[in-house]
Amino acid sequence: xxxxxxxxxxxxxxxxxxxxxxxxxxxxxxxxxxxxxxxxxxxxxxxxxxxxxxxxxxxxxxxxxxxxxxxxxxxxxxxxxxxxxxxxxxxxxxxxxxxxxxxxxxxxxxxxxxxxxxxxxxxxxxxxxxxxxxxxxxxxxxxxxxxxxxxxxxxxxxxxxxxxxxxxxxxxxxxxxxxxxxxxxxxxxxxxxxxxxxxxxxxxxxxxxxxxxxxxxxxxxxxxxxxxxxxxxxxxxxxxxxxxxxxxxxxxxxxxxxxxxxxxxxxxxxxxxxxxxxxxxxxxxxxxxxxxxxxxxxxxxxxxxxxxxxxxxxxxxxxxxxxxxxxxxxxxxxxxxxxxxxxxxxxxxxxxxxxxx
Numbered sequence: 001x002x003x004x005x006x007x008x009x010x011x012x013x014x015x016x017x018x019x020x021x022x023x024x025x026x027x028x029x030x031x032x033x034x035x036x037x038x039x040x041x042x043x044x045x046x047x048x049x050x051x052x053x054x055x056x057x058x059x060x061x062x063x064x065x066x067x068x069x070x071x072x073x074x075x076x077x078x079x080x081x082x083x084x085x086x087x088x089x090x091x092x093x094x095x096x097x098x099x100x101x102x103x104x105x106x107x108x109x110x111x112x113x114x115x116x117x118x119x120x121x122x123x124x125x126x127x128x129x130x131x132x133x134x135x136x137x138x139x140x141x142x143x144x145x146x147x148x149x150x151x152x153x154x155x156x157x158x159x160x161x162x163x164x165x166x167x168x169x170x171x172x173x174x175x176x177x178x179x180x181x182x183x184x185x186x187x188x189x190x191x192x193x194x195x196x197x198x199x200x201x202x203x204x205x206x207x208x209x210x211x212x213x214x215x216x217x218x219x220x221x222x223x224x225x226x227x228x229x230x231x232x233x234x235x236x237x238x239x240x241x242x243x244x245x246x247x248x249x250x251x252x253x254x255x256x257x258x259x260x261x262x263x264x265x266x267x268x269x270x271x272x273x274x275x276x277x278x279x280x281x282x283x284x285x286x287x288x289x290x291x292x293x294x295x296x297x298x299x300x301x302x303x304x305x306x307x308x309x310x311x312x313x314x315x316x317x318x319x320x321x322x323x324x325x326x327x328x329x330x331x332x333x334x335x336x337x338x339x340x341x342x343x344x345x346x347x348x349x350x351x352x353x354x355x356x357x
Contacts, residue, residue, distance in 0.1 A: 042096025049087050053105035056080055056113060060292060067254020074290045075247075075255070075323060078312060081110040120310040122337035126354020128232065132158040132282035132326060134243065135166070136346035142166040145344040146173030152341055154352055156230065157190040158282035160243035164221075185223025187241045187283070194231040201225035201240065203266040207259070225267060225283075229276070234357045237333075238276035242267055242283035260286050261293045268296025271331075278332035280355070284348065285327050301329035304353040309338035315351055318343040328353045 055062070059077060062070035073080075084106055091099035131154035135145055146169065149157055157178065159170060167183055170190075174181065178190035184200045200223045206214065225242040244267070245259030264285070271279060281301060287293060289303045305313040305324060314321035321340070326348055328338065334356040341350040 038095055038097035040098070042091055042094040042099040045087060045091050045094060045096055045099035046102040049091075049099055049102035050105055052080065052083050052087070053109045056106060056109045059290075064292075068257055069254065071257060071287075071291050071293055072249070072255035074292060075288050077288075077290050078114050079322070081106070081114070084110070114312075117306070117309070117312055122308050122310050122339070124337070125356070126336035127234075127356045128156070128237075128333075129154045129352060129354050130156040130158070130280060130282060130328060131341070131350055131352040132160070132241070132284075132328060133341075133344065133350035134160040134284040134326060134346060134348040135162065135170070135344070136348065137161050137163050137166075138347075139166065139345040141345040142169040143173050145346060146170050148342070148344045149350060150174055150177040152350070152352060155192045156239060156280070156282070158239075158241040159188045159190070160186065160224075160241070160284045162186050162188055182226065182228060184226035185220050187224055187226050187243055189226065189228055189239060189241050189282075191228075191230055195228045196231065197227075197229040199227055201227050201242070201267065201270050203242065203244070203263040203270070205245070205259075205263065207262060224263070225270075227270070227274075235278070236276055238274050238279045240267070240271065240274075240279065240281045240283070242281065242285065244283070244285045244287070247286050257287070257293060264293050265296055268294075268300070271297065271300055276332075278357075279330065280333065281327070281329040283327065284325060286325050288324055289327065289329075297329065301331045302335065304328045304330060304335035304338040304355065305351075307338075308335035308353070313338060313340050313351065315340055315349045316347070318347050318349050321349060324351075326351045330355055333357065 055073065056077065059073050062073055064070040084103060088103055091103065131149065131152055133149060135142065139145055162170065162183060171181065174190050178192055180193065180195045181188060181190040182195060182198045200220060203225045205222060205224050206219055225240065228239050230237045230239050244263040247260050248256045250256060285294065289298050313324045315324050315326040328351055336354040336356050338353045341352055343349050
């Protein structure tokens, strides 16, 4: 008995009030856990927690037949984790042990999918810096946007959604920093290194029976993808710039991505046929790399943000970015770092990456 009393006293012989409080808390938790009531409460919350985990885990199995639901879920996939604290608050309010424990499933799945993005995987340097931005057709200050982008110092700069009115402004403002450039329709590439073999890429933007009857010069006005060879000290580098069709959510069609998905398939085929081993893709793909619509591209190329980024790298909308639809992907190159640049006059934020050989 004396030994037990000594164990419960501090060096001065006084009882440790913290020890008793801790033991009381453990005993209360054990008593609550041993009761059947907390485990019987909240079966609906427990089912919702398990369903949330299954949706995230099996997102690739969700069919697209109804409203393109699978692609929609994959677009907002990281944000599904926000349901966890909501369900946890309800579980605690209901004092449901079963729902609280069931929440471990979606937490584990979310961490398995996105936990790696929470760490900073970037490394300093990178032999080549590339950047891309959808500059916005309604951009009120294209000259300011051009100056901001030039100040970022990228070796290669891709611009999407160029308008005929603004193209001359970008050419003028970027001429000093980029001696080489090409603009093919609504997309362009500015470079500090020589360009060659420049051509538009057919991604079936103009689609249908009448498309074949339109002259090439008419199609070029609306062209949304290009390919160029960049001369580097390590050999030729194939660079693609693309702006895929828009994605829309509406009550009738659900998640409408018909033109985007068609463009993505055509772009994937063009990259697959590219003879150069080293390829960089820059552009506004109007979708995340989790979306199955881009399997034809992501099966060949790596996202620099996934490999060497810090966080999710959301780029749109510029005021409060919630998704990354502006992408930089590489083949045969090593991503060193990836970042989102400060907002300009566009509704998209610029994205940049350092890559190596």
